[in-house]
Amino acid sequence: MGTKETKVALVTGANTGIGFQIAKVLAENNYVVYIGSRDSAKGEKAALEIGRNARALQLDITDSLSVEAAVAQIQKEQGYLSLLVNNAGISNIGKNGQSMEEILNSQRASKASIEEMKAVWNTNVFSTLAVTQRFLPLLRSADNARIVVVSSALGSMTLNADVTHPYRAHFDVVYGASKAALNAVFLSLAIELEQTNIKVNMVSPGFTATALNNFQGTDTVEEGSREPIRVALSEDLPSGIFTGPGDFSQRQNVIPW
Numbered sequence: 001m002g003t004k005e006t007k008v009a010l011v012t013g014a015n016t017g018i019g020f021q022i023a024k025v026l027a028e029n030n031y032v033v034y035i036g037s038r039d040s041a042k043g044e045k046a047a048l049e050i051g052r053n054a055r056a057l058q059l060d061i062t063d064s065l066s067v068e069a070a071v072a073q074i075q076k077e078q079g080y081l082s083l084l085v086n087n088a089g090i091s092n093i094g095k096n097g098q099s100m101e102e103i104l105n106s107q108r109a110s111k112a113s114i115e116e117m118k119a120v121w122n123t124n125v126f127s128t129l130a131v132t133q134r135f136l137p138l139l140r141s142a143d144n145a146r147i148v149v150v151s152s153a154l155g156s157m158t159l160n161a162d163v164t165h166p167y168r169a170h171f172d173v174v175y176g177a178s179k180a181a182l183n184a185v186f187l188s189l190a191i192e193l194e195q196t197n198i199k200v201n202m203v204s205p206g207f208t209a210t211a212l213n214n215f216q217g218t219d220t221v222e223e224g225s226r227e228p229i230r231v232a233l234s235e236d237l238p239s240g241i242f243t244g245p246g247d248f249s250q251r252q253n254v255i256p257w
Contacts, residue, residue, distance in 0.1 A: 013088030014035040020226035027053040080141035109170035155179025158256035190240035204244030
């Protein structure tokens, strides 16, 4: 069992991309970091690459048995959780190698596959909340705990309603709307937990080149990880805020809902 002087974090979808970068920096800042990964081998590889303080954890957030096993492992090894970073997510269930333009075109409200919409929302919204619910007892057991949700500025209803917003045309009913729903769900949780030891914050990495957009984003993973890392490390941010990179944001990096 860990002692509460040691900060313990779980990052979902952490074997690659932004999740990996967050986990790496947390480990460098003396967190014991669990590398959540659907593929055990990829998780082990990522943990070895990060080195000290990193531990692989098989975790498929859409699989309730996998989630229960992950909760049981951290409960047994640590007894509490200081930080949960909900990073795992998908943008589509189509063929590998589709361009971002092809994905966006297929996800327009007039013709989007309801099957795909349900699958993406299941991962990005429902399973993300389900994982959080199961880890809440461990978060409550920490002295001061935080939940950080990697969202997207694409989920900002205010920005998408602004006809001058340059990425407005990218707002779709599958991925984009799932992030708007994710924001709403976790704002609700932040309000519910206001009088507890748990803070909840949403963060956008910006338009980062990852597998979510077939690596067509304009920012590198290192650039896109800066704001999520800042939020993950910041223990004094107020609960219930949505922040992102400066080019999407207002004062103090706040993104409008």
